Amino acid sequence: MHIMEGYLPAAHAAGWFVASVPFIVAGVVRLKRIVAEHPQARMTLAAAGAFTFVLSALKMPSVTGSCSHPTGTGLGAVIFGPTVMALIGTIVLLFQALLLAHGGLTTLGANVFSMAIVGPWVSWSVWRLGSRLGASIAVAVFFAAALGDLASYVTTSVQLALAYPDPASGVLGAALKFGGIFALTQIPLAIAEGLLTVVVMNALSGRACMADEIRVLSGDVQ
């Protein structure tokens, strides 16, 4: 779930915008390069964006007795690297801010930073680490997607804690409080997202074995 409209003090809202813009610009540059050099990757790009669209529309119940939604940014981050997802995630967040009153324009910078930047970078790092440690593709993809999802919501909790530190226990106390609301709720959803990402990656790779296919899907731009 995203930070609601008007719920970040102006200085924080502006700061997160400044932090996010370079990543979005890099995402645009990267996307243009992928499309120019590997036109065959357009289909996979569309699929990665579509997956984010679907998953971020699905609000799911969790063991904490509240609902949240997955992010779906891990799939694209594994295939194309994290930069492109900053752009794709921003598009999804804009759609939700303008049409669904979910998230907001003033909090867009902060929400982009958590969902479209931190999440994909964590996913991509976990994917690289998993491959290097010799994990199977499916296992590496699972952990990449699940931990990226979770990292997005941990980031949201920290962002709120920085804006609203607890009078007694400070930023750390507030981070734990918001983490109890956002990150804890997210754990089962993150696991479900990891499983779904493995299934979709498998479906996208058609009849090939996944290892070759991830390179092919990306047009081998990694």
Place this chain on the structure above:
Amino acid sequence: MSASRSIVLLAAAAAIIAAPLAVPGLKGEFKGSDDLGTKAILESRPDYKPWLQPLWKPPSDEVQSLLFSLQAALGAGVLGYVIGRRHSSPNRNADRR
């Protein structure tokens, strides 16, 4: 990866999501965590006023659920198209026109 493994993974994902609703004794109204987050902010800063309201809000829950469904449907449609195309194309690696 075999199709049966995909089905097992999908079933596991469905079970994880359905479990909180099925487990008896689990308290909760299943409200959105962003509403709870907003509530927590207002509890710690009762005088805080959001300095901007959303420019446009769906007029009712029905309209909002329509737009959320539309978002999911658009995504699912595109995703299904790409997967179908990948599986049907004789040379899968090239999405030729």
